Amino acid sequence: MKVVLSPNPYRDRGLRAAQFARRVLERSGVETIICLPFELDEGSRLELPADQPLGRLAQELEGADVLVCFGGDGTILHAAREATARNVPVLGVNLGSIGFMAELEHNELSLLSRLAGGRFGVERRMMLDVTVRREGRPVFTETALNDAVVTKGAVARVLDLEVTGDRVVISSFSGDGLVAATPTGSTAYSMAAGGPIVEPTAENIIISPICAHSLHAKPFVLDSARAVGIRVAPGSKKTAYLSVDGGRAFRVQPGDWVECRRSRQVTRLVKLTGRSFYERINQKLGKA
DSSP states (O other), X not given: OEEEEEEOTTTSGGGHHHHHHHHHHHHTTOEEEEEOSSOOOTTOOOOOOTTOOEEOHHHXXXXXXXXXXXXXXXXXXXXXHHHHHTTOOEEEEEOSSOOTTOSEEGGGGGGGGGGTTTOOEEEEEEEEEEEEEETTEEEEEEEESSEEEEEEOSSOOOEEEEEEETTEEEEEEEESEEEEEOSGGGGTHXXXXXXXXXXXXXXXXXXXXXXXXXXXXXXXXXXTTOOEEEEEOTTOOOOEEEEETXXXXXXXXXXXXXXXXXXXXXXXXXXXXXXXXHHHHHHHTTOO
């Protein structure tokens, strides 16, 4: 069995958590390699262990059985993109503040030994294919595990947005933007915008307006078969920005259509602890 360990070096200082996990796994007879989830910025002052060989994530995922990510949800989202493309299941270790997607906390690393005996389950999570069409031509394409967010720029002006499902208008409103989320992403920005919490293994598309200037703009939970369209009103002089899973913003022009459809890709998350979604949500939100 081969396990790739991918620590965010800004969260896992000195890669101490990843190295502890490596010792746990190797004592159980598991082959391991440590790979950073992204290239470090030039001039980074992070101190990495001199005696710790590092692999390249994309290369080491070929033939891997599990990817273990160390960091917050952002780290897991980033690394899961590479793993999903290679059908490798992902296990998250929370080194951030909340970490809804993480299966383990920092003090539970000894449980990784269960991977060696195959004592784990795998949960399938729906994803969204997000495309921006300009005059009918695709100009941006990305896949989301959490969400696609259309927001206004830094200037404090509201957007005039139209939202459709299978080309039928669902809602038109003015506001700061809109979140199109998967059930996995329902506990992220969508929840903060007033959207519902949806079981992560469900198959729906959640539409949540952000600070809408309307009493009629409400969240919607749609069937996963729907093709969702989001458009800034043509003729508007206001610019919007699209961010997929918190990634770099793409400028959306008035009249562009942001299309969100259920993806054929599925992210697989490793389950080790047996904790239910309800236990996790109560723990993370401070209700337990």
